[in-house]
Every structure is written in C-alpha cells, then in structure tokens.
Amino acid sequence: MSIYDYSVTAANGQPLSLGDFKGKVMIIVNTATGCGFTPQYKDLEAIYETYHDRGLEILDIPCNQFAGQTPGTDQEIHEFCTLHYHTQFPQMTKSEVNGADALPLYTYLKSQQGFKGFGKGPKALMMSVMCKKNDKAYKHNPDIKWNFTKFVVDRNGQVVARFEPTADMAEVETCVAALI
Secondary structure (H helix, E strand, O other), X not given: OOHHHOEEEEOOOOEEEHHHHOOOEEEEEEEOOOOOOOOHHHXXXXXHHHHHHHXXXXXXXXXXXXXXXXXXXXXXXXXXXXXXXXXXXXXXXOXXXXXXXXXXXXXXXXXXXXXXXXXXXXXXXXXXXXXXXXXXXXXXXXXXXXXXXXXXXXXOOOEEEEEOOOOOHHHHHHHHHHHO
C-alpha cells in the first residue's frame, strides 16, 4: 500500500482521501491544544503560508492520547486553533495515533519512519525521562511518543522524515523547502 490508499475524516465529518494530495508535499502532525508544544501551531501556519501555493499541505490530526491535552469537540478544537494561531490548513477529526484504535494511516506512517530519538537539549531530556517512566522500552518501538510528532511526505508519496516534538521547527521547514 502507499500513503495514497489511506483516508482520514475531516473535522466536518467528511472522508478525505490522501490520494487527493498526489503530487503535493505533506506534513502530517498529531496535535493538541493544551500542550507545551502547542505554540508549534504558529510555526506550522507560517510554513503553510510560505509553501502552500507551491504544493504543501498540512494535515492536522488532533489527538487526546497524551495526558488528555486535547479536550473538547472537533469544533472547539478548530475554534481554538483559528482564534489563537490563525490556522488555515485542514484539520481532521480527533483521532488516536497509537494502540488498537489508531488510525490505519498512523500505523503506516510509523512503519515508514520509526522513532530515532528526541535529539539533544533540555526538552529532549525531559521527553526521554517522561517516556521512560511510561515505557522503559520506548526507544525500541515506533509509537508516537507525544503531541506534535510530524511526518513529512514527498511529492511521490514517500514518507521521508519524522520529526519529534522536540525538533527545531526550522529543521522541519528546511526539509519541506528541499522537497518543494
């Protein structure tokens, strides 16, 4: 299967085929409205505004699996994002990214780009300590570790990168710019 064989449900309840994005660069990100990484919405919106007209799409998939940091309905989440971060990219319905009820898309994404670590610095150390408390073997499985994990897909549908929430957003933009 390719990424184009998957679909997600838009916040309005309508199915959205990833096949509609053939030939585009995509960032697929699990988000949260009450997380320390929530300000990344600002950076994502800036990247979207810079590259959307040249073929970038961002799929925002709210997820409440990490410390319940995405409360509220899909409509409330959408209102929060547009009010506070002026997001314009498509937002999907709140979904799970790990476990038995994970979106099949996320099972595929994780099979294409596994977890490679949080990098260096205070946030990376904090995330490592937190993850180790919850799962001593966290380094050895591809599960999504926290909110704002970003997958980048090239114009040919290849999942070319995975950025953990601790990654510098400038690195994400550099990756996107190279694919545009």
